Amino acid sequence: AQSVGFGTPGLINSQFKPETAVAQGEITIEPQVFSPDHDGYNDLLLIGYKFDQSGFIATVRIFDRQGRLIRNLVRAELLAISGQFTWDGTTDEGQKAPLGIYMIQLEITDLAGTVISYRKSAVLGGRL
Numbered sequence: 001a002q003s004v005g006f007g008t009p010g011l012i013n014s015q016f017k018p019e020t021a022v023a024q025g026e027i028t029i030e031p032q033v034f035s036p037d038h039d040g041y042n043d044l045l046l047i048g049y050k051f052d053q054s055g056f057i058a059t060v061r062i063f064d065r066q067g068r069l070i071r072n073l074v075r076a077e078l079l080a081i082s083g084q085f086t087w088d089g090t091t092d093e094g095q096k097a098p099l100g101i102y103m104i105q106l107e108i109t110d111l112a113g114t115v116i117s118y119r120k121s122a123v124l125g126g127r128l
Contacts, residue, residue, distance in 0.1 A: 025116070026050045027106055033123040036089035036096070045089070045122050047073075047104060050082040055111050060085055063103040070097055079108075089124050099126050 028048040036043050047060060056079045062071035070091045087104075089097050106118040 025052070025108065025118075027118045027120060029104060029120040029122050031122075033125045034089070035125045035127075037126055043088070045087040045104075045124075046084050047087065047106070047120075048082075048084040049079065049106070049108075051079070051108075052081075054079070054081050057109040059107045059109075061105045061107075062087060062097075063105065064097070065101050067103075070102075097124055099124055 026049070028046075030046045030048065031042045034042045034045045049058070058074055058077050058079050060072075060074035061069055062073055064070050071087065072092055073087055074085055091097050101121055101123050104120045104122060106120075108116045108118070110116075
């Protein structure tokens with residue numbers, strides 16, 4: 001899968017299905033409040049995923065409180081069974097996003113073309 005660097009000689013295949021895979025799908029956001037101020041503490045938002053099968057395609061978008069798209073984080077990326085994406089708090093223009101609440105939308109498409117949409121929220125914090 002693209003999310004793990006394509007070919008991974010010597011490592012387990014990214015499409016391998018372990019016996020403990022989640023039945024449907026699980027999306028996690030950690031930490032709920034992150035502060036990309038380069039102090040080494042919660043500088044990145046981690047968007048984790050875990051599915052029971054391989055072959056899904058993901059698109060990840062970040063929206064501000066007013067519902068405006070500020071970042072296309074991932075576009076049509078083939079996923080491994082589990083992994084994560086990171087957001088550093090910047091916009092598509094490379095600018096630091098304002099402090100506040102953000103909505104993270106993951107659209108997962110299966111091989112049949114069915115789209116499942118997940119929505120999670122997170123807070124971009126910092127010093128005032």
